[in-house]
Amino acid sequence: MALKYRTEATNSGGGDATSRVIDGMEVSVSSPLGSNPDPDATNPEQLLALSWATCLNSTAQALLKRRRRTAVRVEVELHSVESGVGYEFEVDAYLSLEGGSPEETAELLAAADARCPVSKLLAGAATARVHTEEYAAA
Known part of the structure; x- marks a missing residue:
């Protein structure tokens, strides 16, 4: 590499x-x-949210060659670990595509999530999830 x-x-x-x-x-x-x-x-929660939102949206925009607008928002929650000590993050990323059908948005999300370096870092984490949602400009 x-x-x-x-x-x-x-x-x-x-x-x-x-x-x-x-x-x-x-x-x-x-x-x-x-x-x-x-x-x-x-704090780390905000920095994680900013990092993933920026990376996932930049990747979606690269895939679309910037021909359409997208938005990504990321929610990060800090929870106590149920079995053990310490804390864990619950992280949900939401991607939306202006004028995109649910199917088109889901296809873009899958492609962007597979390519985004932060998504790759979080891949396999049971507490990190991606979703689509209706487009709303930030």
Whole structure:
């Protein structure tokens, strides 16, 4: 495989600190479970939602050669693990296609989900799902 892009991020303070992309952006992070979460900071749930929404929609647009509009929204929920300790994400991605029939939208979603790198990373996760929905501009 030929390398196309590489990045690196660091976090040394945990859930209430700063995360940095090497030679790039810096973001404040704040745990949504903390006693006083910072509303101006982000968290892993939001970053996962942004990552998958961007990747899945960019992939759908590449497949369509940008001839039609699409939208993707991603919901991320944090749940306690029922058997064991810790937490797990429940993640649902919704793709819509302007003027698309349910069948056409489902076909696009299947193709985009199979090709999107974030979808590939989440493939096989019982708590990550994709859905279609009626188009609504963001």
